[in-house]
Structure formats: structure tokens, C-alpha cells
Amino acid sequence: MTESAAGQGTPPRGLSRRQFLALTGTGVGAVMFTGCQPPRHELQAQSRVLLAEDVLSAYENWYATACRGCDAACGTIVRVIDGRARKAEGTPDHPVNQGKLCARGQAAVQEQYHPDRLQGPLARTGERGGGFAPISWDQALDQLVERLRGVVGGPSGRLALLTRALSGHGALLLDRFAGAAGAQWLTLDLFGEAPLRQAVSDLLGLPRLPHFDIANARYVLSFGANFLDTWLAPVQYGVQYGRFRQGDYGVQTFAPRQGRPRGYLVHVEPRFSGTAANADEWLPVRPGSEGLLALSVAQVILSEGLARGGAAGLSAGALAANAPERVADATGVAADRIRTLARDFATRQPSLALGGGLAGAHTNGTASLRAILALNLLVGAVGRPGGILPNPAPPLPDLPARTAPSRLADWQALVASLRGGQSPVVMVAGANPVHGLPAALGFRDALLQAPFVVSFSSFLDETTLLADLVLPSHLPLEDWGSAVPDPAPGNAVVTVQQPVVQPLYDTRGFGDVLLAVAGGLGGPLQAALPWPTFEALLREGARALQARGGGNVEAPDFERFWVQLLQQGGWWTTSPPTAAGASSPGAVPPEMAAAQFTGAPADYPYHLVVFPHNTLGHGEGAHLPWLQATPDPTTTVVWQTWVEVNPRLAERLGLAEGDVVAIESPNGRVEVPVYVHPAAPPDVLALPLGQGHTAYGRWARGRGANPLDLLAPLADEATGALAYGATRVRLAPTGRRVAVPKFEGTVPAYQLPDDEVVKVTREA
Numbered sequence: 001m002t003e004s005a006a007g008q009g010t011p012p013r014g015l016s017r018r019q020f021l022a023l024t025g026t027g028v029g030a031v032m033f034t035g036c037q038p039p040r041h042e043l044q045a046q047s048r049v050l051l052a053e054d055v056l057s058a059y060e061n062w063y064a065t066a067c068r069g070c071d072a073a074c075g076t077i078v079r080v081i082d083g084r085a086r087k088a089e090g091t092p093d094h095p096v097n098q099g100k101l102c103a104r105g106q107a108a109v110q111e112q113y114h115p116d117r118l119q120g121p122l123a124r125t126g127e128r129g130g131g132f133a134p135i136s137w138d139q140a141l142d143q144l145v146e147r148l149r150g151v152v153g154g155p156s157g158r159l160a161l162l163t164r165a166l167s168g169h170g171a172l173l174l175d176r177f178a179g180a181a182g183a184q185w186l187t188l189d190l191f192g193e194a195p196l197r198q199a200v201s202d203l204l205g206l207p208r209l210p211h212f213d214i215a216n217a218r219y220v221l222s223f224g225a226n227f228l229d230t231w232l233a234p235v236q237y238g239v240q241y242g243r244f245r246q247g248d249y250g251v252q253t254f255a256p257r258q259g260r261p262r263g264y265l266v267h268v269e270p271r272f273s274g275t276a277a278n279a280d281e282w283l284p285v286r287p288g289s290e291g292l293l294a295l296s297v298a299q300v301i302l303s304e305g306l307a308r309g310g311a312a313g314l315s316a317g318a319l320a321a322n323a324p325e326r327v328a329d330a331t332g333v334a335a336d337r338i339r340t341l342a343r344d345f346a347t348r349q350p351s352l353a354l355g356g357g358l359a360g361a362h363t364n365g366t367a368s369l370r371a372i373l374a375l376n377l378l379v380g381a382v383g384r385p386g387g388i389l390p391n392p393a394p395p396l397p398d399l400p401a402r403t404a405p406s407r408l409a410d411w412q413a414l415v416a417s418l419r420g421g422q423s424p425v426v427m428v429a430g431a432n433p434v435h436g437l438p439a440a441l442g443f444r445d446a447l448l449q450a451p452f453v454v455s456f457s458s459f460l461d462e463t464t465l466l467a468d469l470v471l472p473s474h475l476p477l478e479d480w481g482s483a484v485p486d487p488a489p490g491n492a493v494v495t496v497q498q499p500v501v502q503p504l505y506d507t508r509g510f511g512d513v514l515l516a517v518a519g520g521l522g523g524p525l526q527a528a529l530p531w532p533t534f535e536a537l538l539r540e541g542a543r544a545l546q547a548r549g550g551g552n553v554e555a556p557d558f559e560r561f562w563v564q565l566l567q568q569g570g571w572w573t574t575s576p577p578t579a580a581g582a583s584s585p586g587a588v589p590p591e592m593a594a595a596q597f598t599g600a601p602a603d604y605p606y607h608l609v610v611f612p613h614n615t616l617g618h619g620e621g622a623h624l625p626w627l628q629a630t631p632d633p634t635t636t637v638v639w640q641t642w643v644e645v646n647p648r649l650a651e652r653l654g655l656a657e658g659d660v661v662a663i664e665s666p667n668g669r670v671e672v673p674v675y676v677h678p679a680a681p682p683d684v685l686a687l688p689l690g691q692g693h694t695a696y697g698r699w700a701r702g703r704g705a706n707p708l709d710l711l712a713p714l715a716d717e718a719t720g721a722l723a724y725g726a727t728r729v730r731l732a733p734t735g736r737r738v739a740v741p742k743f744e745g746t747v748p749a750y751q752l753p754d755d756e757v758v759k760v761t762r763e764a
């Protein structure tokens, strides 16, 4: 298949071909970005003589689309030359990312031309996990429709649909398909902040995540919310953080200039994350005690008469058991420090308390986050700039924001269903549950029991290897789509995704395949999905947006509205957020249940902290060398899993950087090299997620370890979400040593005697 810019498209009705080409640019049928100028550095002329020989000289176009590197729904503009995507940047006017783009967004271009992409449909030829042979799309769809005919319309749950978190029109389509087919639909989103969503609903009465107005706060107290690395919408928060740090020297968003000084950040987390490293103060709290610390802060605020708002049902008397002196040991934070924290938080206004990540990763996760969010009520931060602002609903009533993450119990029920033969067909799209679920669930073995597994992945990942049929999807730069940010940035937003290059191989859009399958099955499924293509569904949504009005795109007729929508990369309201939507606050119990852990402390003396990798995420970015080679923000390690070990603990155990140790929990074992971390608490061992693939392309396979193999299947008591901080582990040297690839500490420490290794690492 050619990669040239073939297929100009047909002019929509009402536009001449000349008008159409003027609007769409020259090339691939995508609509050129015109919302803003391209980045200034791209406008500088580059001498032809400096270009590599294989760089063709031709016109360049920028197209606006959606970044699908994570679920934050940022807008991206992609530079296309000679039909090839060359560079991605942030869409300048987009309200989520405001012109910025993280490394994962940048890497979309590398993924597009990955040499291990699947080039067309495949059917299994031998044992599961063995070989595949190419088949045509017609053959593949016939097989799929035939299999589904036996399960659709029968008892519900015989078809299992497994996807990543979805939003926008993709979620709408899946919801309709699953409903009409009687399928059980699970979303693999273990780190999807279900406890935070529940706490926001319980305490603030909000149906969706609010806008945390970091930019306009003067003091931010963050519990576990690693918002500068990976939490929820890191580019959105990174932009806000820059403004927060600059005070009125920066460009503000919603608040008037009032001589506001530079903001002050205190970060509470058992691990020294990227957010901790950027904070003015870092408090390494004991894992699972974050809610207790928040109640103690509340006790000081109330007992010293510093409260400015509602008390969330709390009183100084009821909180007496949480006075700083009484919780100092349990939290690991000195009583004096808690008092100072409470006074600063109450008096340095506007202040904002954030909670999430590791603070919600325990069996008491939702309860902890309720206590943390309640601090905002105490200082009147809910509904005012620099605090918590309710987000508007998605702009169209039938357009879902991010789907709710499936609970641990949902996955356990699916495993039981697969083992019992009650789910004969499994369809997997955009998710890799064999790698992405804790090994303790036994999902891989259960999947082997399923009679028919279909994968829509573009790569042979661990789940796809076990499939019977592989129907590779277009990659994001080749496909239509939309995304609704959750959290939104204070506006109602739909980010629109358009194909900016022609499909490189014989792939199809997942939405289009579902529509074709529905058409093949007919009956209620076809009636529920009446659109001929996914693009037609998007256009229907665009018509509804035009009828709604009040957004960034206005046009006298639909075709112009559609073109402008694609040019802008989405639709959003432009009015500032308001307090509308907040209802009466709920109450917070004055006692905090202790977090439960698996593994007796005598046998497993350390808390295991697993965290999403800054660029590899939970493993979905591990196939891309750009993301493998991006240094971790604090350790600078690349291409490897490591365990962060306190220097004194390392000294006591005779460990130095690069020593390979076995980390064992009651549920599993991994082997990883040591990184002696000056800021690692002595009772915490922290490992990044992302590696440990046994498949997924040449750059992911056989590299590092998967810490999910260690996790106990414990859940947050309120939501049933995986309590990924609830596992205790032990550590044992293996006697082996490797070089830890990293950017800092250029001294090759592994070649030095052990005592020198410790010294060099500490000084670094």
C-alpha cells in the first residue's frame, strides 16, 4: 500500500472542489489546523544543505487531532510532510493542554512507523501462543460474526468486551454495542482513581471530577497526587503548576491579577516522586496513613479556630483522638510539623488540598480521600478560584466522559466465568490484561480456557499472542475518534480526532469493525448502531454541537462547522468555571480505619509501592524506544525496572547500585537491580510499572520486571478498586549484578568497590 497522499476525498455538498481543497489542505483528506500559528521554532528556515539525504522536500501541513497517549484528552497538532507524520506538538488553543504535549504524546509519531506493527488480519494456526497466518478482512469478519451469532442474544455475559478506559463517541459506541449484545464490558483502568471519584461524589456531591484550580492557588497540599508525573491529566496540571509557581508573573487563567505571590507546594507521599521533587516540602508519610494525617490537620484547624468554611460534620472534640501528638507515630510525621502544616494551609489563602494516587491505593482509600478533600471545605476552597471548581457536564447529554474503571471483583468474576466456560467469546481492544492485571488474579490461565479470543491490537502483545483472531486497528494518527476529558479543565470539552495520514497497512478502525459486525448480525444490534461508519457517528455528534452552540466553533452551515471543528481539534466552551453544580457537602467520620496489608511484618518487613512510570505508564508505552529512553524524573534510570532502596538499608544489607535482588510478596516474586535512593524511606521499596513484557515488540520484550506480579488481590473497601498499596514484601540478594542505565552519576559505579559505590550514589 502506498504511503503517498492519495485519496483527496470528495467535496461535501455545498462546497466546490476548490473551496474544499482550500479548507482541507493538500493531501490526506485531513483538515488542516488553523487555530493558531505553528510553533515559532518551526517557522525558522532550515538550510537545505543541512538536511539528511533521505528527507524529502515538500509542503508541510499541520493537522489538529486528539492525543491518545493517555486518557487526559489533550489536543495535538501533527506536522505532515509527503504524507508522513513527522512531529507532534500541543494544540495551542486547546483548553486541556494549552499548547503543551508530554513525551507520550510526542511518541505517537514513532508508534505510527513502528517496525513491529501488525500489517493485516491474522488467524491462529496452532496452539495458543503459537503461530498466526494472514487472512483477509472478509474472512476474518465472517469468522467473528459467526462466533458472535452463537452468543449475542443469549444469556447476558457470554461475550466479554475488554477495553481501556474510553470516553466520547468511542464510549458511546461500545456502550450501545455491549447493551444490545448483552456483553459484559470491563475497562482495564486499575489506576483510574475510583476512590477519588467516589470521595468527590460522597463529600462534594459532584457527579464527576472537579477542576482543581492549582494555577490560582497560593498554597497546595497534595496527598499522593503525583500530578506532575502521571496523575489524571499531567500536562493540564503541569501548565497550571507553572502558573502557580510564577504567581502574578505568570499568565493566569480564571482569577484577576491581585499581586498574588508564587505558590507554595507541600507534597505528602511515601515515595519521592517527581511532584515531591518539585515541592517546597515533601512529607514521606507512612503508607496508608494519609487520611489519618488529614484528620489531624483538620483537628488543628478546628481546635485553633482557623476554619473558614463548612466542617463536613467534623468538630475539634470529635477529632480529639487525631490530635497531632496522638497520630505522629502512626503517620511518621512529627506533631509540630502537623501543626505548622495546618496553620499554613488555613492561613495562606487561597489554599487547595489534593488527594489521589498512593493516598487512595489502600483498603481505606476512599475514606482517606474523603478526609483529605474535607480540608477544602474547612478553608472554604470549594467553589472559589484557587480551590475546587465543579466541572460542567460533557457538552452533549449522550456523550460519556471517561468510563468507570472496573472493580477488582469484576475481574475476579470474569476469571471465574472464563474458567467455567460461561464466556465463550472474548473481544479485547486497547487493553493488554495479560500484562496489565495482577498475576494473582490468574487471568492468563483463565483466558486460555476461552474458546474464542479476538484481539484488536496493532501489536503482538501478551494478550494478543493468546488470541484466535487478530484484527489490527488503525493507530490514532490514522483514525477518527473523540475524547471527553475527565477531569475537564473547567470548560465543557470534546477533543476531536481525525486521521492525519493514510493507514500505513491493511488495518481498520475499531469502531468501523464494530459497526460492520453489527451490520452482519442484524437485528437489535444493527438497530442500536445505525451509523454506516464511525465518521458518520462523529458527524452526527458535530451536528448536535452546532445546534447546542456556545462553543469555540460557530459557522453558518454544517459543512463549514465540521471543517472548522476539525481545524480547531475540538469543541469547548470558553466561559470560566463557576461554583454551579456543588451540592450540600457530605460528612466525614472522625475516625479512620487502619489500612490492611497482606504479608506479616515479621516475614515481609517492607511496604511495596508500585507507581506508573512517567513515560511507559502501566506498560502501554514500553514498545517505543523514545519512551524507554526518557529518563525517570528522579532516578534518571532508562530501559530498566529498578527498586528504590534507602541508603542505610542498603548499607545494612551490603547492597550497592546494580545488585540484583529478589522482591518477594505472598503472591509473587520479581528480580530487579537496586537503585540506592537517598530519599527512599527505610521501610518502603518502590518499583515502577511498565516493564516485564514477554511480548509487545522488540523494544519491550524481555526487559525488566512487572511489579504487578507481586500485588495482593486486596481492594478499597468502599469502591472495590484494587488496593495497589496493600502489599508487603521482603528483599533478598541474588548475588548477581548489572549496570543500571541512567543519566545521572556518570561515574560507572558498578565498576567500583562496594563502599565507593554507596558513596558515589549518595553524593549524586
Ligand code: SF4
Pocket (backbone or CB within 6 Å): 067, 068, 069, 070, 071, 072, 073, 074, 097, 100, 101, 102, 103, 104, 105, 233, 234, 235, 236
Ligand atoms: S497527558 Fe496524555 S493526552 Fe496529554 S499529551 Fe500526555 S499522553 Fe497525550
